[in-house]
Amino acid sequence: MTSFAELPNSATKLPDHTQLPESDGTFVKNFQEHPQSLLLTDSITSKLDALHPDAQYCIGRDSGIYWRITEPPERGAESPNWFYVPNVPPTLNGTFRRSYVLWQEYIAPLIVLEFVSESGPEERGRTPWTGKFWIYEQVIRPAFYGIYEVTKAKVEVYHLVERHYHLLPANDRGHYPITQMSVELGIWQGQYLNLELPWLRWWDDQGNLLLNGQEKAALVDARTDQAERQLAQAENQLEKAETQLEQERQRAERLAALLRAQGIDPDV
Known part of the structure; x- marks a missing residue:
């Protein structure tokens, strides 16, 4: 198994997003995950459009981020419930992305979010090459990594500083500032669609709900x-x-x- 960091410079010989599987055959764990992803995307889009007047960004929802070459290929990918990558085209060669391939584009996501129904041992796993926390911290390296515990209505946000994640403290509003996006992330209790639940949501940097x-x-x-x-x-x-x-x-x-x-x- 080869990591992205160990790959040769001749990236043209490597598979791209059209040649790699877009699914590993698993299904969403619970009924909240899909509307939760929709809510995050729906409420942040106007903010991202303002940040990117050239429309150069992409959002992934349960989509693969390929970071190493493996057999089968999908073992070399992580599929966060939600992630955002700045300064990349929303499509490739006029087609929708099947996945996000690091050796094809190089730019890491700015933020990755995982939704967990239990305590999230997999999302907090630090075992080299297999633990999600380790993979995000050491290889994919998004600037922010959030773990949302649905049953506890709790979110932990980690900030990458000098190649290591540090737990980000909440501000006076109980939110977690994502400074590069001029937004805050936090928990909101209310109804979305037909579900009354605690939801993971965005606020602007003045504390106004998006x-x-x-x-x-x-x-x-x-x-x-x-x-x-x-x-x-x-x-x-x-x-x-x-x-x-x-x-x-x-x-x-x-x-x-x-x-x-x-x-x-x-x-x-």
Whole structure:
């Protein structure tokens, strides 16, 4: 088995993403993982679009990151539940990525997230060449590695400093700053789709929750309803003012008629 670091420079002889398996045949562990990945992607996309006006970035969800040559090939890949790579094209040669191949692109993901149903012994494994923690820390080397324990509603975020992961402390809001993205990562209790659960979510660096598409639409609807109510109130007030003005005009006319009947010129 050969690691990415040990590969020769003639990378053109190595398999690319179209020649490597895109799945190892396993399935998602629980029903939260898929919507959790969707929620993370949906709410961060506008932020990433602002960070990358050239659209040069990609997001992977349960997709393979190939880091060594093995037999069978899929044993040389890790498939994080969610990861983000900056400054790479979203497609290769006009086709969707089947996987992310380090010896083909060289740029490491900025952040990798793993969702675990139990305590996550595999995700915390430090055994060389087999433990996920070791592989992320020593070979793939994302700047941030997050382990989200679903049942405990808890997330640990590690920051790569001098080739080793250090546990990142939470800030005053209980979030974990991902400085290169100008966002924070944390736990949010609420409903997404039809599930009321603690969710892993993004905030901006000012502590404002980054909304998903459904929430943005609901906010627009709420603002539209509020604007319509305010407009209706303004129209009602205008109507009342016009009615009052007409009543005052009629009162003035009656008073003028009364004065004239008494021989008094109301204009003097």
